[in-house]
Amino acid sequence: MHAALNLTTPALLFPAISLLLLAYTNRFLGLASIIRNLYTDYKTEQNPKILLQIGNLRTRIQLIKWMQFLGIGSLFLCTMAMFQIYTGWQQLGELSFGISLLLMIASLATSLWELVRSSDALNILLSDLEAESHRQQE
Template identity: 55%
Template sequence: MEITLTTPALLFPALSLLLLAFTNRFMSLAKLIRDLKHIYKTNQSHLIYGQIQNLRTRLILIRNMQAVGIASMFSCVLCMFMVYAGWQTAGKIVFGAGLVLLMVSMALSLWEIQISVRALELELSDLEHKEDASPTRASS
């Protein structure tokens, strides 16, 4: 297989969009953590503390997703340099490493999404449990 300068460059748009999505997730989590911390300081709820712990795990995953995604982009740039310098074999190896890093980043993203969905399911089950127990519901 022959790698040209344009081969690793094809990943730049995908990597840029992934990093933008990861950054947006990070910013949303950061705001949510700040809001929940403020709420926790006022009422010391065990439920709020548990949510903050869940968000801490997700925050670590997002940080790792971003770091591995950036390493993937760096690998693509390094591959382009190696191909430009005429080091085809090294360029192929580095490009392969960049693809593996991209897969790791997406796997971490999937893991973070699963944690997020589980947390939302717990919130919804708590809401459904309260709705089933409400007196207006029983009289209908």
């Protein structure tokens, strides 16, 4: 048997979810800026590496969209849980809160996947630097 959920438990997630959504938005804005710069670079120099980077960034933008969607869903259900507990619908509130936790876990897992993809993008740049270094050493 578990203890009954009260209003303070879902309320504890509010600051964490809000900060997470802000971090996700900052990542999105940073990627949008990079994409605009790469687009301009590709118009002047049609380097295939730029296309690889843009493809990777497109995937990352989609991942960030899902991170935000899942995070907002988590916040919405967390708020609903608080309302349901406040109005006396304890079991429904517990269910909503449980689903909000699952959505937050999914959001964090998607964030981890996006982080792996960002390191892939950096490896594209590093491969260029390594190739340039080998050419200079020869």
